[in-house]
Amino acid sequence: MKVPFLDLARAYEKHASEFDARILEVARSGAYVLGRNVSALEEATAAYLGVDHAVACGSGTDALHLAIASIGIGPGDEVITSPFTFAATVEAIEYVGAQAVLVDIDAGTYNIDPGRIEGAITNKTRAILPVHVFGLPADMQPILDIAGDMELAVIEDCAQSFGAVTSSRRVGSLGSTGAHSFYPTKTMGGLGDGGLVSTNDSELDRRLRELRNHGIAEGGEHVRLGFNSRLDEIQAALLRIKLAHIDAANDRRRQIATHYNELLSATGAKIPAEPAGTHHVYGYYTIVVDDRDTLRQELGEAGVATAIYYPKPLHRHRHFSSSCRFGSLDIADRVASGCVSLPIFPEMSDAEVDYVATTAAALLA
Helix, strand or coil, X not given: CCEXXXXXXXXXXXXXHHHHHHHHHHHHHXXXXXXXXXXXXXXXXXXXXXXXXXXXXXXXXXXXXXXXXXXXXXXXXXXXXXXXXXXXXXXXXXXXXXXXXXXXXXXXXXXXXXXHCHHHCCCCEEEEECECHXXXXXXXXXXXXXXXXXXXXXXXXXXXXCCCEECCEECXXXXXXXXXXXXXXXXXXXXXXXXXXXXXXXXXXXXXXXXXXXXXXXXXXXXXCCXXXXXXXXXXXXXXXXXXXXXXXHHHHHHHHHHHHHHHCCCCCECCCCCCCEECCCCCEEEECCCHHHHHHHHHHCCECCECCCCCCHHHCHHHHHHCEECCCHHHHHHHHHEEEECCXXXXXXXXXXXXXXXXXXXXX
């Protein structure tokens, strides 16, 4: 059997008739940017996340950038975040002229370790930026407590975790802002790029809407230096369809992960954690093994595609090794040296899921 790591064509086919009808409707409307579909998506997403405001934008990276900029973070400021994430997390910090301070991760969850945050805070620190990596919410309560005590903003990176829940609240609703990605590979992916910022702060909502559209306020006045980060109507229309099915899609991811866990828990692999009070949505199913290269080779020979998220933490990359401030990041290094992600997407067949699980379990036995 051949099992792809991801098959976006299947995701399209699942809702093809709805997608095609909505695309044609937008094409015939003559309204293509920041129209009624964007407004409807923002309203529906805010309701789903349980926040007062949602501002759609051009990409997940833009969502992070706009979220940071809306708070007023800039040159001379520091933002504390994780080294075990995609580059966009730190890029967005650097776009505004601030410096990223990397704090090591928790060995069980691969999210930022709250116990290490206070030691990294200086008089330059303006925000904490936890990443809900692989679909698992970060340990938010201690982060929020630290932020409250130190008067820091909390910016949630929800790029891999749309729909995840912690302490009965969806990610993106706990911090000052939440940044979401609609890149096609995400839990709620579109047919192109897209992003969204969630917030309960009406002032941040106003700034975000100005920032995404060239700094234009109501009335047409350019009140600040802004950007061109407008979600187009076709993507918004398609994402409205995906939003209606997001819980079912995430439930299927959880079913797949449960089967993987059942078969892999008896092997030497470290399977994903799901602490009490969290609802993991498995944007990626990532295990940690002793000999990753051999496992990947053998799975590939058996027809199972795999990927590595992330082969190197950010502090091991040439640019970020000099641009970021950090101390010991031993756990991030250790996890990155052994992590490997197995196929997990809602359209996988039961036969494919079982084949991946049994094949991996046999190789790891």
